[in-house]
Every structure is written in C-alpha cells, then in structure tokens.
Amino acid sequence: MSTAALAPEWLTAREIALCPCGCIGKRRKANFVEKTIIGAANVLKQAMFSADVASQPGLLQRIQPAVKVVTMLALLMATAVVRHLSILVALYAATLAIAVASGLPLWFFVKRVWLFIPIFTGVIVVPATLNLITPGRVVIPLGTWFGHSVGVTAQGLTSAGLIVARVATSISLVVLLTLTTPWNKLLAALRTMRVPKMFVLVLGMAYRYIFYLLETVTDMYTARKSRTANHRNNTSSGRAFVAATAGATFGKAHALSIEVHDAMVARGYTGNARSIDHFQIVKRDVVWVLACSVTIAATLGVNYALGS
Amino acid sequence: MHIPDGYLSPATCGAFGVVMVPIWARAGRGVRKVVTSRYVPLVAIGAAYCFVVMMFNVPIPDGTTAHAVGGVLIAVLLGRWAAVIAVSVALLIQALFFGDGGVLAFGANAFNMAFVMPMVGYGVYQLLTRRVSLTSPRRAAAAGLGGYIGLNVAALVTAVEFGLQPTLFHTADGTPLYAPFHLGQTIPTMALAHLAVAGFVEAILTAGVIAYLQRANLPVLRINHSGVATTDEDLVAAPKLGWRWIAVGMGTMIALTPLGLVAPGSAFGEAAPKALNLRKYHLNAVPDGLRRYAGWWHHTIFNGYDFANDKHPAIGYLISAVFGILAIAIVIAIVLGSLGVYRRHQRPDRIPA
Amino acid sequence: MPSAVDIAAFDASVCAREDQEIFRVEHATFSYLERFPALNDVSLTVRRGEKVALLGANGCGKSTLLKVLDGLLFADRGSFHAFGAEVTEANLEDEQFNEGFRTRVGFVFQNSDAQVFSPTVREEIAFGPLNLGLSIDATQQRVHDVMRMLEISDLAERAPYQLSGGQKKRVAIASVLAMNPEVLLFDEPTAALDPRTQSWLIDLILELNQSGKTIIIATHDLATLDVLADRCVVFSEDHQIVADGPPGTILRDTELLISVNLLHDHAHDHGSTSHTHPHDESHHDSHREH
Ligand SMILES: Nc1ncnc2c1ncn2[C@@H]1O[C@H](COP(=O)(O)OP(=O)(O)O)[C@@H](O)[C@H]1O
Ligand SMILES: [Mg+2]
Numbered sequence: 001m002s003t004a005a006l007a008p009e010w011l012t013a014r015e016i017a018l019c020p021c022g023c024i025g026k027r028r029k030a031n032f033v034e035k036t037i038i039g040a041a042n043v044l045k046q047a048m049f050s051a052d053v054a055s056q057p058g059l060l061q062r063i064q065p066a067v068k069v070v071t072m073l074a075l076l077m078a079t080a081v082v083r084h085l086s087i088l089v090a091l092y093a094a095t096l097a098i099a100v101a102s103g104l105p106l107w108f109f110v111k112r113v114w115l116f117i118p119i120f121t122g123v124i125v126v127p128a129t130l131n132l133i134t135p136g137r138v139v140i141p142l143g144t145w146f147g148h149s150v151g152v153t154a155q156g157l158t159s160a161g162l163i164v165a166r167v168a169t170s171i172s173l174v175v176l177l178t179l180t181t182p183w184n185k186l187l188a189a190l191r192t193m194r195v196p197k198m199f200v201l202v203l204g205m206a207y208r209y210i211f212y213l214l215e216t217v218t219d220m221y222t223a224r225k226s227r228t229a230n231h232r233n234n235t236s237s238g239r240a241f242v243a244a245t246a247g248a249t250f251g252k253a254h255a256l257s258i259e260v261h262d263a264m265v266a267r268g269y270t271g272n273a274r275s276i277d278h279f280q281i282v283k284r285d286v287v288w289v290l291a292c293s294v295t296i297a298a299t300l301g302v303n304y305a306l307g308s
Numbered sequence: 309m310h311i312p313d314g315y316l317s318p319a320t321c322g323a324f325g326v327v328m329v330p331i332w333a334r335a336g337r338g339v340r341k342v343v344t345s346r347y348v349p350l351v352a353i354g355a356a357y358c359f360v361v362m363m364f365n366v367p368i369p370d371g372t373t374a375h376a377v378g379g380v381l382i383a384v385l386l387g388r389w390a391a392v393i394a395v396s397v398a399l400l401i402q403a404l405f406f407g408d409g410g411v412l413a414f415g416a417n418a419f420n421m422a423f424v425m426p427m428v429g430y431g432v433y434q435l436l437t438r439r440v441s442l443t444s445p446r447r448a449a450a451a452g453l454g455g456y457i458g459l460n461v462a463a464l465v466t467a468v469e470f471g472l473q474p475t476l477f478h479t480a481d482g483t484p485l486y487a488p489f490h491l492g493q494t495i496p497t498m499a500l501a502h503l504a505v506a507g508f509v510e511a512i513l514t515a516g517v518i519a520y521l522q523r524a525n526l527p528v529l530r531i532n533h534s535g536v537a538t539t540d541e542d543l544v545a546a547p548k549l550g551w552r553w554i555a556v557g558m559g560t561m562i563a564l565t566p567l568g569l570v571a572p573g574s575a576f577g578e579a580a581p582k583a584l585n586l587r588k589y590h591l592n593a594v595p596d597g598l599r600r601y602a603g604w605w606h607h608t609i610f611n612g613y614d615f616a617n618d619k620h621p622a623i624g625y626l627i628s629a630v631f632g633i634l635a636i637a638i639v640i641a642i643v644l645g646s647l648g649v650y651r652r653h654q655r656p657d658r659i660p661a
Numbered sequence: 662m663p664s665a666v667d668i669a670a671f672d673a674s675v676c677a678r679e680d681q682e683i684f685r686v687e688h689a690t691f692s693y694l695e696r697f698p699a700l701n702d703v704s705l706t707v708r709r710g711e712k713v714a715l716l717g718a719n720g721c722g723k724s725t726l727l728k729v730l731d732g733l734l735f736a737d738r739g740s741f742h743a744f745g746a747e748v749t750e751a752n753l754e755d756e757q758f759n760e761g762f763r764t765r766v767g768f769v770f771q772n773s774d775a776q777v778f779s780p781t782v783r784e785e786i787a788f789g790p791l792n793l794g795l796s797i798d799a800t801q802q803r804v805h806d807v808m809r810m811l812e813i814s815d816l817a818e819r820a821p822y823q824l825s826g827g828q829k830k831r832v833a834i835a836s837v838l839a840m841n842p843e844v845l846l847f848d849e850p851t852a853a854l855d856p857r858t859q860s861w862l863i864d865l866i867l868e869l870n871q872s873g874k875t876i877i878i879a880t881h882d883l884a885t886l887d888v889l890a891d892r893c894v895v896f897s898e899d900h901q902i903v904a905d906g907p908p909g910t911i912l913r914d915t916e917l918l919i920s921v922n923l924l925h926d927h928a929h930d931h932g933s934t935s936h937t938h939p940h941d942e943s944h945h946d947s948h949r950e951h
Contacts, residue, residue, distance in 0.1 A: 031367065032365035032366065032367040033365075035365040036363060036364055036365045039363045039365070043363070043406070046405070047822075051820065051823075073411070073412075076313060076411060076412050077318055079313075079314075080314070080318040080412060083485055112407075121314075121315075128489055133488065133490070134474070134482070134483075134484060136481065136483070154481075154483075155483040158483045159474075159484040159485070160488070162483070163314055163315070163484075163486065163488065166313075166486075167313065167314035169314075170313030170411075171312065171313065171407055174313070174403070174410075174411050175407065178405055183780055183820065184780040196336075198336075198348065201348055202351055202355065202393070202397055203352075203400065203401070204352075205352035205353070206355035206394075206397045206401065207780065208356075208779070208780055208820065209352065209353050210356045210359050211820075211822035212356075212774055212822070213357060213360045214360055215822075217360060217363075217364075235368065239366060239512055239516060242513065243512070243513065243515075243516025243517050244516075244520050246361060246364055246513065246517045247516075247520030247521045247524065247525065248520070248524070250525075253353045253356070253357045254353075254528050254531065256774070257350045258349075259775035260775050260776075261348070261349045262733045262775075263768075264348070264349065265733060265763075266763065266768040266770075267763065267792055267840065268759070268760060268764070268792030270792070271348075274792060276783070276787040276797055276801065527694070
C-alpha cells in the first residue's frame with residue numbers, strides 16, 4: 001500500500017507547504033485533475049508537432065500520401081511475417097535511415113517509438129523467457145522452485161527478442177507515416193483508397209472535435225483546480241466531479257452535433273460526402289514503390305532461406 | 309487493453325479485420341436508421357467524446373488514477389450500433405496518432421473494445437432496465453454493471469487472443485513467434501487487473517455519467533431512450549426486476565468462471581503507459597495472504613505436473629470454478645454496494661458551472 | 662413531395678425583379694420539443710437588397726427565426742415562402758429545389774466552432790460549392806478567390822484548432838461566401854470579436870450589401886445598429902414581433918426598448934427626482950447561449 005492512503009490529510013498538506021521551491025524532495029503525486037489536464041495538453045502538443053514535421057521538406061514528405069499508406073501497410077505485414085531476429089533488426093535500422101532522410105531528429109524519433117510500448121513489452125516478456133512458460137533448452141539455470149529446475153531457455157530469449165524487435169519496427173513504420181503526412185492528406189489518401197467517404201468524413205470530423213472537447217474539459221478542470229488549490233481532493237468527490245464533467249461534456253457534444261448538422265445542411269449537405277483533392281502519381285512515387293517492393297521481396301526471401 | 313502491432317500474428321489480425329467488416333457495415337445501417345442524416349455529426353462527435361472519455365482520469369483509493377474505455381457509456385447514450393462506429397473511430401485515431409494500439413491489430417482491437425464491450429454491456433443494461441423509468445437510480449446502476457461486465461468480457465476475449473498465440477504460432481523448436489504467454493497465464497492476469505480495478509473505474513464512470521444526466525440533462529438521455537417513461541409514477545405497472553438482477557449475477561458468475569483463476573503473474577494486456585498504474589495497483593491490491601494462498605494452491609494441486617502446458621485442464625478448471633464463483637460473487641456485491649453508496653452521496657452542488 | 666407548381670414558381674423567380682420580395686413568413690409559430698416556445702405568430706417580409714436587423718433580448722427567438730429562414734427548422738403553424746416558392750421539409754427533399762435554395766441563402770452561425778467542421782480551412786471553404794455541384798476546378802478557383810478576399814490565404818492548410826476566434830469567424834464567412842448566395846443571414850456576427858475584427862466585419866457586410874446582397878442580422882447590439890441596418894425588426898420576450906421600422910425611429914423609442922429588455926431603466930433606483938438612465942443590455946450579458 002502506498003503511504004498516501006494512510007497519511008492523514010493535514011500531514012501531506014504540511015509536507016507540501018514546507019517544501020521549498022525547486023525542491024528535490026518527495027513530491028505530491030499528480031492528482032487526477034492534473035493528469036487529465038496534462039494528458040489533454042500532450043494530445044494537442046503532439047498534434048501540433050506532427051503538423052509541423054509533416055510540412056518540412058524530406059524524403060517521405062515528398063511521396064504521395066496514398067502511396068505511403070499502401071507501402072506502409074505492406075511493410076507492416078512483412079514485419080509481422082518475419083521469423084528471424086536478424087531480419088527484424090535490419091528492418092528497424094532501415095526505418096531509422098528513412099527517419100533521418102525525412103528530416104526527423106533521430107533521438108526524438110527513437111524516443112517517440114521506444115517510449116513506452118517496446119520498453120513495456122520488454123519488461124513483461126521477461127517471465128516468458130523462463131522454462132516455466134516457454135519450455136525448451138535451458139541456457140541460464142536459475143535454481144529450483146518446488147522441485148522444478150528453473151532457468152532461462154534459448155527459445156524464451158529468442159521469442160522475447162522477436163516480439164520486442166517486431167513491436168519497435170511496427171511502431172516505427174506507423175510513426176514514420178503519421179509524422180510525415182498532414183492529417184488532411186492522410187484522410188484524402190484513405191478516400192482515394194476506396195475507404196467509404198462517409199467513414200472518412202466521420203473520421204475527419206471526429207479528429208477535429210477532439211480538440212474542441214478537450215478544450216472544454218480542460219477549462220472545467222482548470223476551474224476546479226483553482227477552486228481546490230488549498231486542500232486535497234478527496235476521492236469520492238473527485239469521482240463525482242469526473243462524472244459531472246463527463247456528463248456535461250456529453251451534453252455539449254450533443255448540442256454541438258446538432259449545430260454542426262445544421263451548418264452542413266445549410267451548405268447543401270444531403271448525405272453525400274464530396275472532396276476536393278485529386279492525386280497524381282509522379283516518378284518519385286514509382287521509385288519509392290519499387291524500393292519498398294524490393295525491400296519486402298528481400299525480407300520474405302531471406303526469411304524463407306533461413307528456414308523456420 | 310489496446311493491443312500493439314507485433315503481439316498478434318498476421319493471420320489473427322487478418323481474421324479479426326475480416327470479421328469486423330460486416331459488423332461495421334451493419335452498424336452503419338443501424339445508425340442511419342435511427343438518426344437518419346444527422347448521424348454523421350452525431351457519430352463523429354460521439355467518437356471525439358469517446359476519445360476524450362479515455363483521457364479522463366478517475367481517482368481510485370490509494371491516490372492513483374485510472375481511465376475508462378467508455379464503450380458501454382456511449383452505447384447507453386447513443387445506441388449500440390453508434391457505439392460500434394464511435395469507438396472504432398476513436399481507436400483508429402489513437403492507433404494512427406498516439407501509438408495506442410496497432411494498425412494491423414486495429415481489427416482485433418475494434419472487435420474487443422468497439423464490438424464485444426458495447427454489445428455485452430448494453431445487453432446487460434437492457435436486460436436490467438426493461439420497465440424501469442428514465443430517472444430511476446436502477447438505470448444508472450444497470451449502466452455501471454453493464455460497464456463492469458462489458459469491460460471484463462472484452463478483457464477475457466483479449467486474453468484469449470493473446471493466449472492462443474504461442475500455441476498456434478511457434479517455430480519447430482517451440483519458440484513463440486508472437487505474444488509468448490499461454491491461456492493459463494493470460495486469462496488470470498487480465499482478469500485480475502480488470503476485475504479488481506479497471507472494471508470498477510469503468511462502472512464508476514458509466515454509472516456516474518448516467519446519474520448526472522438523469523439529474524442535469526434528461527433530454528440528452530432521450531436520444532437513445534425515446535419511449536421510456538420519465539418517472540416511476542409514469543410507468544404502467546411497477547417493475548418487478550429482482551429475478552433479472554439475480555439472473556445476470558448468476559450468468560456473469562458462470563460466464564466469467566475462467567477469470568476466477570487467480571495466479572501470480574504480471575499483467576501485460578495493457579501496453580499503454582497508464583496501464584502501468586493498473587499493474588502496480590493490482591500487485592498492491594492482492595493481499596499477501598491471498599497471494600500466499602495462491603502459491604500454496606498451485607503447489608499442492610499442480611505439484612509433479614507439467615502445468616505450464618495445460619495438460620490437466622480439468623482439475624485446474626474445477627478448482628478455478630469454485631474459486632471464481634466466490635470471487636465474482638464478492639465483486640458483484642461490492643459493485644452494487646458501492647453504487648448504492650455513490651448515489652446517496654451525490655449532491656447537485658458538484659455540478660460544474 | 663413538391664408539386665409541379667412549386668418548382669415552376671421557383672424557376673420563375675430566377676428572373677426576379679429588383680424590388681421583389683424574397684422572403685415572406687406568415688404567422689409562423691414554433692416550439693422546441695413541442696414544449697419550449699421560440700416563435701409566436703411571427704410575420705415578416707424581406708425585399709431584395711434590404712439590410713434587416715432582428716433585434717431582441719437573449720432567448721426571444723432571433724436565432725430560431727434565422728433557422729426558419731434558412732430552411733433548417735419548419736414552423737409548427739404558419740408558412741414560409743422564399744423567392745416565390747413555399748419552403749417545407751418535403752420541398753427541400755427535392756434535390757433541385759434544395760440545391761437552388763441552399764445556393765441562394767447563406768447562413769453565418771453564431772458559433773464558428775460548429776460551422777468550421779472540416780479538417781482544414783481549404784476543405785471547409787470547398788464544402789459548400791462541392792455539395793452544390795460545382796466542379797473541382799471551379800471550386801478550387803472559388804476557394805482561392807474567397808480566401809484572398811478575406812485575407813486568409815496563408816491559413817489554407819491550417820486545422821481549426823490552430824485558429825483564433827477572429828480567424829474562425831473569417832473562415833466561417835468565407836465558407837458561406839464561396840457559395841455566392843443572394844441572401845446572407847448572420848447570427849450575432851460581432852459577438853466575441855475584438856474591436857478591429859468587428860469593424861472589419863461591419864465594413865464587409867456593408868460592402869456585400871452594396872454589391873446587391875440581401876442581409877439579415879440577428880443582434881442585440883444597439884451600438885452598431887444604425888450602420889448595419891436600414892430596417893429593424895424588434896422581438897418581445899414572448900417571441901412576438903412588436904415593432905418594425907428604420908433604426909433611427911426604433912433607437913429613439915426608449916419605452917419600447919425597455920419593454921423588450923434591450924435597455925435597462927435605472928430610474929427606480931434613484932427615486933422619482935432622478936433622470937432616466939438607460940443602459941445598453943448588451944454590455945451586461947456576456948453569457949453564452951444554448
Ligand atoms: N434546442 C433547443 N431546445 C429547447 N429550447 C430551445 C432550443 N434552442 C432555443 N430554445 C429556446 O427557444 C427560445 C428562443 O431561442 P433563440 O431563437 O435561440 O433565441 P435568441 O437567438 O433570440 O437568443 C429560447 O427561449 C430558448 O430557450
Ligand atoms: Mg441566438
């Protein structure tokens with residue numbers, strides 16, 4: 001149990017009050033209000049950053065979005081099929097090279113990919129390297145447990161390496177696509193790929209209103225935070241506040257959806273989605289498709305040659 | 309519960325993608341029928357709302373926080389087919405932009421959280437709210453229980469998807485190619501995390517929002533409850549629902565029996581950073597005595613057997629059935645109890661301006 | 662279903678005369694959810710080229726009337742004719758009628774966040790023309806021209822969340838102007854804008870009117886009234902029209918303005934010896950509607 005639950009309220013309050021500015025001592029855990037506000041701010045920051053990067057010059061930024069989506073999906077599938085760690089590592093290295101060629105700061109790209117999912121995956125697969133979960137040839141014996149000999153198996157280690165490398169490569173591919181493609185171009189790409197236009201319309205509108213609703217929620221939370229600056233929030237009133245905020249936000253969202261519908265109908269919307277964009281495939285797109293095809297063919301070829 | 313790319317084999321991902329296509333098509337028709345041309349903005353903003361709901365941190369005792377999925381909440385507010393689309397869209401945006409859940413695994417994630425969860429949760433809700441007035445506290449409680457059960461069934465399905473991977477996809481020498489844990493490990497760990505913590509968070513948020521709207525914005529509840537009487541006095545006959553609650557309770561116990569298998573292990577179903585809280589919490593939450601008991605139980609029952617390979621599932625299942633029914637009965641009692649307490653403590657002065 | 666007569670009448674209106682009436686509302690009554698009254702036996706005729714201000718306190722029914730005029734809401738009782746043809750829900754289901762009506766009437770909503778719903782500014786402005794059947798090339802030309810006119814060309818690829826309130830308003834107006842409507846409905850256009858954007862908007866509205874557009878503005882801002890309108894229609898708080906005349910006359914009728922709650926009379930506070938001390942209502946209420 002953490003101490004926060006056991007400590008009387010005045011005690012934790014005192015601790016904060018005595019804490020000098022810029023302290024390195026124990027900090028109060030961010031409560032749900034702060035966490036939600038920070039989460040909302042991060043979503044906005046990330047979206048802004050993606051938009052900025054996508055408008056910079058670079059290798060992937062110059063490829064047609066629809067072409068990028070298709071090749072990315074093909075590469076993702078190839079990554080999923082591969083059974084050898086060495087190939088996955090090579091593919092991962094390739095994503096790093098493409099990131100650099102697209103003008104992404106390398107360290108930022110690596111951080112964005114590895115935090116948190118691949119690292120998290122690495123931690124949770126540790127038990128799976130033991131012979132209790134993945135039986136096989138024990139390479140690192142660790143002793144006995146209730147009469148069983150326990151140890152790390154070669155199969156377990158390979159499996160752990162495979163999954164971490166696969167997760168990291170897959171995320172890299174998705175991040176490469178979304179960081180180098182403006183959101184509206186991505187939607188347009190989906191339309192040209194025969195995803196139903198109505199679905200794309202819903203998707204675009206949903207993305208657009210996420211920011212509006214986040215702003216609404218952040219306002220309510222900021223107001224609460226300023227009102228409760230001097231005392232700790234107790235859990236049950238906190239929950240009532242979350243429910244009330246979520247409920248009120250839904251009321252606003254619904255009223256908004258009616259207004260948006262009016263605004264659409266007023267401009268001639270009758271239930272058909274139309275769009276302004278048209279794409280042209282140029283030479284560099286063809287070159288990119290060829291390069292990806294060669295990569296995928298090589299990946300599958302080597303994967304087959306190495307056997308199972 | 310968001311599955312990243314790399315955890316599931318391409319065959320599994322493909323299968324769920326194929327399963328989802330007719331479901332989405334059906335959902336599109338279902339929504340269109342209910343709200344006609346208004347459905348585009350309604351579903352779009354519903355999806356945005358769903359995304360935002362996943363950002364709400366709900367405080368839980370011990371000072372940590374966790375967030376809900378909101379699948380059942382959206383189903384109660386907008387109808388189950390609208391929920392299928394809204395949650396799918398929210399998941400897709402998360403997968404593409406915020407790295408939460410994979411792109412290839414989108415079909416599987418949508419199946420778990422956008423289909424199974426709202427359908428099961430809404431089914432429970434509907435079963436418990438026939439002939440219940442719109443303002444009845446029972447409606448909020450039913451929505452909360454729907455959220456709890458919906459989330460746990462979705463977690464169970466997720467655990468099965470993971471747990472089948474090493475059995476189905478491995479190399480000749482037994483190296484698992486994707487998620488390496490077996491059903492015997494995935495089901496209990498996912499169950500523990502979701503039965504003990506995430507389910508409550510889901511229930512609290514779902515019931516809390518419905519209770520709030522019952523007091524503060526009844527017209528909005530009417531979107532998906534057009535013909536429902538407003539107060540108990542408006543009902544034609546008084547509801548007799550005791551047996552339904554009991555039936556759902558029993559049904560849940562039986563359906564969730566496999567989840568009762570309590571084993572030491574680490575939760576790995578959630579890959580997102582906030583899941584770390586849950587994990588930490590669940591490790592904290594298991595009383596030491598229970599953990600020792602689980603160890604003893606494993607030792608005595610499984611000693612001498614190669615239990616890692618599930619060679620004696622019958623014994624394990626029997627034991628876990630008894631254990632599970634007990635655990636779930638306690639859990640349901642706590643849910644209902646806490647909802648009752650929660651309602652009594654709500655005061656209108658907490659409504660934000 | 663629209664009758665053949667309706668459509669013929671509508672087509673005939675294409676070659677309308679200059680002084681012809683374009684909107685005629687007769688005895689319109691409307692309630693939200695059949696419970697909340699918003700219009701009570703309202704009759705109004707608007708002629709081509711007029712600048713009409715709908716004046717009234719919050720909640721009197723201005724926005725509702727604008728939505729009736731834009732064919733978004735339909736009166737429970739009474740009728741609405743536009744360009745000589747009756748506008749009903751059934752008539753608007755006819756594609757040709759719908760297209761004709763929507764092209765001619767543009768609506769700038771009070772809440773720009775509801776009106777700017779597309780992923781980017783460019784797509785937002787293209788939405789109307791595309792829906793009304795313009796080709797992609799013609800649409801792109803219009804988008805380009807309108808953005809230049811409203812000085813928002815550099816915002817073309819921006820997402821709505823990257824826009825300020827004033828910029829959003831400009832985009833909303835651009836999205837309506839791109840359809841080149843004959844009639845422009847504005848719902849509280851100057852509310853929540855900074856003074857500079859306000860005066861820019863007033864100039865724009867006047868310019869549009871001079872180029873032949875009919876303007877109808879819902880407002881409770883008395884300060885800009887005599888510039889923005891050549892006719893004022895005043896609503897009472899029980900959702901009726903109580904006055905209709907030139908702004909000069911209306912603004913001088915203090916008693917009327919007090920009775921509809923557009924002016925605040927503090928005479929009572931000072932006792933009988935004091936002078937009447939009117940306050941403009943709009944300075945007091947900054948609260949949001951809906
Ligand atoms: N969606 C709605 N549901 C119920 N009542 C509404 C709705 N919109 C407006 N009203 C009511 O209708 C009346 C007129 O509203 P409105 O036309 O928006 O007024 P105004 O624009 O003049 O401020 C108000 O009393 C308002 O409360
Ligand atoms: Mg209004």
